[in-house]
Amino acid sequence: MNSIVILGAGNVAFHLTRALIENTLNVRQIFNRTLEKAREIGEANRISYTDKISEIEKADLYIIACADSGIEEFSHYIPFDDVLVVHTSGSSPMSVLKGDYRKGVLYPLQTFSKERTLRYDNIPFFLEAEDPNDLKRLNDLANRISNEVHQLDFAGRMQVHMTGVWANNFVNHLYYIAGDICEKNNLPFDVLLPLIQETANKVIEMSPKDAQTGPAKRGDQVIINRHLEALEDDSRLLQIYQILTDSIKRVYEK
Missing domain, CATH: 1.10.1040.20 (ProC-like, C-terminal domain)
Incomplete structure (x- = not known):
């Protein structure tokens, strides 16, 4: 993935941003409805941040890392069709993503707290995608972070x-x-x-x-x-x- 935008600024977004950047993946922007939370992650990682939907940048991959109750709403914010959008939930189906873009799931099995320093290379990731090519892209990305990557559908996840x-x-x-x-x-x-x-x-x-x-x-x-x-x-x-x-x-x- 040449460029990544993360939507959300909670514990998962905080750690996933760090894990991606530590493995030289190009996280371009953090979006969150509360600017202060987006700023916390953006400034810590020296990347742009915004709370304005109109300012969401074009990227190859959008990762929605928020509470399950907010995934569908966040999924409407992405104005691009020719992109891959994934969420990070273990108990929400891929179908909760409502745009016309390509869809997938990137689920890390770990408990996340901003106050804790974690090893990312042993966190299991569970992947799903509509398109086999996107599944391969997600697999390549997850393997940059972790040694434990699996493909799993919603029922298994x-x-x-x-x-x-x-x-x-x-x-x-x-x-x-x-x-x-x-x-x-x-x-x-x-x-x-x-x-x-x-x-x-x-x-x-x-x-x-x-x-x-x-x-x-x-x-x-x-x-x-x-x-x-x-x-x-x-x-x-x-x-x-x-x-x-x-x-x-x-x-x-x-």
Whole structure:
């Protein structure tokens, strides 16, 4: 791709811009409806930025990197037909792009925060395109960034995205719950960090099924009942604990 314009200025746009530029790909412009956010990425990477649809530059590739709810609206902003437009969502179909241009998807499977420095070469990218030639172009581009590039249709991509919700979003929420319990008992969240780190390390070296420990796996109902009693005053946490316990039990029942 000789030239790229990115629409959006959130976490994905921030990191994707950096990844493309670090791999000597020509990102020409950032567009966002909020100028301050576009300026943040533009000035950090020394590229132009705008919040005006009329100022969107002509490019070979347009990457819509925004929340799923905004993809369709952003897709109407691109006034050119002879270009390739992709979005970066795992759970939105290619058909959400509404222009007369060529269409595709460039989905990176990672959790992105502007405050974090990431390695881009090990982030899995999942690609889709209407035209085989565009799929090859996207494949060439993604391989400039990452060593892990796959072609996948919407049904498969949505399953991949859902696994990310299970493995990242839900797990992080459980960290929040654990941290809240620590705080209520005057304990720092840091006491959990060695446990969290070892849990992550184990699933790199062994299967999650083999790595599982704890009272639910052992079928230790005495300990489980004590935990349930401790949660009696919080029906929400009681329900979450019971659902997860039952799920683990079903995996290891003989």
